[in-house]
Amino acid sequence: MESEAIQEAINLAKSNNQKAFGYLFETFWDYLYSYLLKKTRNEDQAEDIAVRTFAKAFDKIDTFNPSFTFETWLTTISRNIQIDQHRKKKSKNKIDSTAYDEYTVREVQDGNPSPEDLLIITQNLSNLLRKIKTLKLEYKTIIRLRYFEELSYKEISERLDLPLNTVKVTLLRAKKVLAQEITKNEG
Secondary structure, rough: OOOHHHHHHHHHHOOOOOOHHHHHHHHHHHHHHHHHHHHHHHHHHHHHHHHHHHHHHOOOOHOOOOOOOOHHHHHHHHHHHHHHHHHHHHHOOOOOOOOOHHHHHHHHOOOOOOHHHHHHHHHHHHHHHHHHHHHOOOHHHHHHHHHHHOHHHHHHHHHHOOOHHHHHHHHHHHHHHHHHHHHHOOO
């Protein structure tokens, strides 16, 4: 049986309360990260899966079944993410070489982007930068620090004088809002 504080946070999170999301993240981060670290034996991979797990859990919080513990639910989500990753990795390794001509194979082996690839990358980057500019300041800042300055979560935490888990939650929310902006204009 979940504690009353956790039940209350889950209920508040269902109404999109940001503090409740932060509370749940803070409460369950260590448990989930430790679990994933034992499974993956890789800190970066464990952290990535944990962040993706919380993102998915927060997106699907309305589907949480209170007859299970929140820990169990998070563990199940993270296990499904691991399975999906494994399947994608396996399917990436399978290539039907008969579907490609010799020129295409040489292009792939070369590894250098073609002029067309460079044009697409440039257009996509400028479009992405326009979308980032529409975000609120704290989201723009954290995305810039993480992805353009390539700082670690710890370095961002120190630079912004924020708790580490706050940085992770804020980045998670920023990526979600950015993804919504991108898909909103594609549809």
